Amino acid sequence: MEKKSVFLTFALLFVSMCWIHAADTVIFKINIKRDIGSTTWLYVQKGFEQAKEKNADAVLIHMNTYGGEVVYADSIRTKILNSAIPVYVFIDNNAASAGALISLACDKIFMRPGGSIGAATVVNQTGSEMPDKYQSYMRATMRATAEAQGKDTLVNGNDTTYKWRRDPLIAEAMVDERTVVPNLIDSGKTLTFTALEAQQYGYCEGLAESVEEVITRHLAIGEYELITYEPTVMDNLRGFLMSSVFQGILIMLIIGGIYFELQTPGVGFPLIVSITAALLYFAPLYIEGLAANWEIIVFIIGLVLIAIEIFVIPGFGIAGISGIVLVVAGLTLSLLENVDFNFDGVETGGVGKALITVILGVGLGFALVLYLSSRIGSKGIFRNIALNTNLESSQGYVSVEMKWKDLVGRQGIAHSDLRPSGKIKIDGQLYDAVSEGGFIAASTSVRVVRFEMGQLYVAEAGN
Numbered sequence: 072m073e074k075k076s077v078f079l080t081f082a083l084l085f086v087s088m089c090w091i092h093a094a095d096t097v098i099f100k101i102n103i104k105r106d107i108g109s110t111t112w113l114y115v116q117k118g119f120e121q122a123k124e125k126n127a128d129a130v131l132i133h134m135n136t137y138g139g140e141v142v143y144a145d146s147i148r149t150k151i152l153n154s155a156i157p158v159y160v161f162i163d164n165n166a167a168s169a170g171a172l173i174s175l176a177c178d179k180i181f182m183r184p185g186g187s188i189g190a191a192t193v194v195n196q197t198g199s200e201m202p203d204k205y206q207s208y209m210r211a212t213m214r215a216t217a218e219a220q221g222k223d224t225l226v227n228g229n230d231t232t233y234k235w236r237r238d239p240l241i242a243e244a245m246v247d248e249r250t251v252v253p254n255l256i257d258s259g260k261t262l263t264f265t266a267l268e269a270q271q272y273g274y275c276e277g278l279a280e281s282v283e284e285v286i287t288r289h290l291a292i293g294e295y296e297l298i299t300y301e302p303t304v305m306d307n308l309r310g311f312l313m314s315s316v317f318q319g320i321l322i323m324l325i326i327g328g329i330y331f332e333l334q335t336p337g338v339g340f341p342l343i344v345s346i347t348a349a350l351l352y353f354a355p356l357y358i359e360g361l362a363a364n365w366e367i368i369v370f371i372i373g374l375v376l377i378a379i380e381i382f383v384i385p386g387f388g389i390a391g392i393s394g395i396v397l398v399v400a401g402l403t404l405s406l407l408e409n410v411d412f413n414f415d416g417v418e419t420g421g422v423g424k425a426l427i428t429v430i431l432g433v434g435l436g437f438a439l440v441l442y443l444s445s446r447i448g449s450k451g452i453f454r455n456i457a458l459n460t461n462l463e464s465s466q467g468y469v470s471v472e473m474k475w476k477d478l479v480g481r482q483g484i485a486h487s488d489l490r491p492s493g494k495i496k497i498d499g500q501l502y503d504a505v506s507e508g509g510f511i512a513a514s515t516s517v518r519v520v521r522f523e524m525g526q527l528y529v530a531e532a533g534n
Contacts, residue, residue, distance in 0.1 A: 322432025370401025
């Protein structure tokens with residue numbers, strides 16, 4: 072009996088310990104403490120994947136940012152809105168611009184006293200406001216994000232009213248200075264909330280000094296395990312390689328390298344630069360699963376068609392145009408989150424961003440080509456790249472071999488097929504020649520009919 076009691080005691084103790092451990096809440100924390108961009112988007116993607124693997128009960132974003140690229144902020148916003156795991160954000164001082172958009176997507180917002188949220192006007196890299204079509208898109212996105220939090224039902228006696236948890240008009244006022252919110256902000260000012268103001272108008276669920284205070288005080292979680300996403304060196308490298316600016320530079324180098332390689336004989340430095348840039352462009356996209364094999368093949372086929380147009384087919388026609396279209400298509404498709412030929416999950420904004428990145432890269436690549444073409448052989452670091460010596464006739468330099476003029480009227484045989492160019496043999500000596508009358512088969516007797524611009528022209532001997 073005693074043994075049985077001891078066994079039951081240990082069994083109950085073991086079950087209790089397992090229950091207590093299982094009762095612990097798992098909180099997965101993702102830091103956003105830099106400008107919103109490709110690296111931040113990579114952090115969020117990897118963070119949510121790990122949170123799912125760890126069976127996290129909630130995701131907590133620890134934010135301090137002045138904003139960044141809207142396209143990546145919109146991707147993060149969509150990720151949060153579609154998350155099956157509750158997502159909270161603790162604004163540790165700043166959630167400006169793109170940071171405000173991400174915060175609005177979270178289920179609850181907590182702020183440090185003295186923090187701020189808002190100022191979501193779309194600006195360019197110099198800080199100037201973008202045209203109204205960009206502001207219009209951002210206004211709608213901010214409104215939709217606020218609306219996604221839904222309404223509260225308020226019952227007062229027999230009256231039932233519905234109130235937005237986060238007023239969409241306030242979200243719009245964070246973008247457009249023309250938006251008026253009665254009793255809050257007049258036209259001419261872009262809205263930014265302090266922590267207390269955000270709490271007063273429903274844009275903050277509570278103030279806290281730390282992540283721990285958010286969890287224990289506001290989320291009322293006693294026992295919890297806090298896991299923080301730790302980015303690796305490879306994550307940072309891939310994030311950098313996938314940034315829009317760097318991808319545009321790589322496209323410039325691809326276009327410029329191909330052009331200069333076509334202008335020089337043999338395989339040289341420009342081709343090495345172009346191949347390296349192409350590898351840096353496609354490699355991280357392939358690793359992330361964005362660039363599929365067929366998309367890379369489309370790009371390569373485009374390059375082959377352009378080469379055929381330049382070296383094989385005279386003029387510029389279908390092959391060249393098709394090559395350019397396929398190169399642009401390959402570069403663009405590699406940036407989209409499609410699965411093989413299924414584009415259902417690709418957002419319209421993502422297509423526009425990818426296309427703009429590629430077109431700007433190609434355009435700047437051609438501009439770089441024109442600039443460098445004017446500099447090569449003249450001065451600076453490009454002075455020694457090209458031959459810059461005058462070849463004077465007084466030094467024995469001549470443009471063509473004038474002695475070939477004496478071959479006019481002579482007869483020989485076609486050493487190779489002339490289609491229409493090829494080689495002929497006269498008195499055992501080989502010469503380059505062009506047929507005057509179309510195709511001439513090898514071993515056919517030919518006669519030199521004229522000599523112009525350093526070129527021999529021949530016809531069949533009987534003609």
